[in-house]
Amino acid sequence: GENVEQHPSTLSVQEGDSAVIKCTYSDSASNYFPWYKQELGKRPQLIIDIRSNVGEKKDQRIAVTLNKTAKHFSLHITETQPEDSAVYFCAASITSYDKVIFGPGTSLSVIP
Amino acid sequence: DAGVIQSPRHEVTEMGQEVTLRCKPISGHDYLFWYRQTMMRGLELLIYFNNNVPIDDSGMPEDRFSAKMPNASFSTLKIQPSEPRDSAVYFCASSFRAVGRLGTYEQYFGPGTRLTVT
Numbered sequence: 001g002e003n004v005e006q007h008p009s010t011l012s013v014q015e016g017d018s019a020v021i022k023c024t025y026s027d028s029a030s031n032y033f034p035w036y037k038q039e040l041g042k043r044p045q046l047i048i049d050i051r052s053n054v055g056e057k058k059d060q061r062i063a064v065t066l067n068k069t070a071k072h073f074s075l076h077i078t079e080t081q082p083e084d085s086a087v088y089f090c091a092a093s094i095t096s097y098d099k100v101i102f103g104p105g106t107s108l109s110v111i112p
Numbered sequence: 113d114a115g116v117i118q119s120p121r122h123e124v125t126e127m128g129q130e131v132t133l134r135c136k137p138i139s140g141h142d143y144l145f146w147y148r149q150t151m152m153r154g155l156e157l158l159i160y161f162n163n164n165v166p167i168d169d170s171g172m173p174e175d176r177f178s179a180k181m182p183n184a185s186f187s188t189l190k191i192q193p194s195e196p197r198d199s200a201v202y203f204c205a206s207s208f209r210a211v212g213r214l215g216t217y218e219q220y221f222g223p224g225t226r227l228t229v230t
Contacts, residue, residue: 032217043203043221044155089155093217098143098209099168100219102155 002027004092006103014111019077021106023090026071030092033066033073034100039086047088048075080110116222118204124228130192133225136185137206145219146179146189147203155203161187162209194229201226 003026013019025033034049050057050064050073057064061080066073077084087107093100117136125131137144145160159169164181172179176195181187191198205219 034218043223045221046218049218098162098217099157099160100145100217101157104154 002030002092002094002099002101004090004101004103006090006106008106009104010107010109012109012111013080015080015082017080019080019084019108019110021075021088021090021108023073023075023092023103024071025073025092025101027092027094028068028071029094032093032100033064034091034093035062035064035075036089036091036102037086038089038105044089077108080108082110082112084108085110116204116206116220118202118222118225120225121223122226122228124230125194126230127195128193129229130190131194131198131227131229133189133202133204133227135187135189135204135222137187137204138208138220139185141206141208141220142184143207143209143219144181144187145205145207146187147205147221148200149203149224150200158189191227194227196229199227199229 006023031052035047036044037047038044048059048062048064050066061078063076087105089105090103091100119134142163146158148156158171159179160167161181179189201224203221203224205221207219
C-alpha cells in the first residue's frame with residue numbers, strides 16, 4: 001500500500017523567513033496530494049492541494065510543487081508569520097480509491 | 113452548516129469498559145472517515161464509508177474496534193473492551209466526491225473526541 005514520508009519532523013524559522021516541508025510517496029498511481037494544517041488542539045484543515053497533472057500550485061504565501069518522476073512533493077511557505085505555527089501534514093491519494101494516506105507531520109514554529 | 117459534529121468531546125473511562133464515539137457528517141457528504149491520532153503513530157485512518165457502506169476497514173487495529181453507519185447522517189465507532197493503549201484523539205471526517213468533474217476531495221474534520229482509558 002501507499003506510504004508517505006515527511007521531513008523534517010520539526011522546523012523552526014524566524015518570522016519573515018521561508019519554510020519548506022518535503023514529502024515522498026511510494027505508490028506511483030497516487031494522483032492527488034493535499035496538505036493539511038493542524039493548530040494546537042484543533043482539527044486538521046485543508047490548506048492547499050495539487051493533482052498529478054499539475055507541477056506547481058500557489059495560493060498567496062503558500063505553494064506546492066510536485067515531481068512525479070521522483071515521487072516528491074513539497075510545501076513552501078514564504079514570509080512566515082507566527083500564526084503559521086502548527087503541524088503540517090502532507091498526504092497522498094489515488095482518487096479512484098478515495099483513501100488518503102497522511103504523512104507523520106511537521107511541527108512548524110515561527111519565532112517572532 | 114454546522115460542520116462535522118462529534119460527541120462526546122472528551123471521554124474518560126476505565127479499562128474494560130465499552131466506549132462509543134459518535135459522528136454526524138456534513139449534510140450531503142457521501143464519504144465518512146474515522147481517524148485516530150496519537151503522538152507516536154500520527155494520524156491513522158481506521159475505516160471509511162461511502163454511501164453508508166464500509167469500504168476499507170484495514171486500519172481497524174483489532175476486533176475490539178467496530179464502526180457502523182446506519183444512515184447518511186450518523187456513524188459510531190465502538191471500542192469494547194477498551195484498553196489504556198486506545199487513549200488518543202479520534203477524528204471523524206466527511207467529504208463529497210464530485211463524481212464526473214474535478215472535485216477537491218477535501219475532507220472536513222470534526223473537532224475530535226479525546227479518549228482517555230485509565
